Amino acid sequence: MRQDPGVAEEPLTLYLVKRLELAIRARMDDALRPHGLSTLQFTALTALRARGGLSSAQLARRSFVTPQTMNEMVRWLERHGHIARHRDPDNRRVLLLSLTDAGRTLLERCDPLVERIEAEMLDAVPTVQHALFRQSLELGYGALAEE
Template identity: 35%
Template sequence: MSQPAAKNDPLNLALKQLDHLCRIVMSSRLRADGIEISYPAAAALCFLEETPGLSGAQLARWAMVTPQTMNQILTGLERDGLLVREADPDHGRILRAFLTARGLAENRRCETVAEQLVEDMQNGMSRADRSEFLRLIHRCRDNMQQYAKLEKAAGEEELVLPNKKVVRKKAAAKKVTPK
């Protein structure tokens, strides 16, 4: 039977610290490689290569920044020639973002840095450990996604993960337990 985490080292704090440290190291390594791009901007490039035509609001949710921050990021990436934005044919106010050839090349550079960061983060872990760690992190994420869906306030946006279809519905804000 597994042991619970010590009270002085809660899992949620450890995850937040890991995320924070990954952002610091990634940003530092990007700069060291001459890549003048922020961590959320690198995430936007990655998401846009994976799923072209995302809106700023979708990218903001995926990169976990505000829509205003993502709009600033996209404006900078567009100014630098890394992406273009086009009006959505069905909803003219929505701008869809697409990487340019330069944006694709810059994303490749960012991905190389990110791959090394992940390798360094998992240093000392066996292949089985790495697989199990990822499986457990995904289970935790999926569990919390279910709680977020059940507990969200009426009218709030859901966190939509890349390539996951989400049914939007209004729900009253109350504490519930998934079945």
């Protein structure tokens, strides 16, 4: 509950989570830029690595972007040789996406950069709290996600 407007108070947890997300994204964008990727493109490629054969709409949901944004991203990633599209054998109207060898190689080069950013963030959290920190984030996401 909000206090008297004249009294300083701690920021909302939502605000802290957003600040963390913005800091992570800025650091990831800086690390990935020399490899020709943005954080959103990296996220899409890692989602395809985890589960290939997704439609553009499915990939949009897993990458936290709109279908329109994903369509543009898919065209860019395909044009640069990181993904390929092929027809779904069960529904010929649907195009499925998969990583190319070049896309896998790019992720292998970028993974250590992102892992270093995560390690730097977690270095600020006592080791015994890492699992609790992760679990708390998962629970918060689960409470608000529209799945």
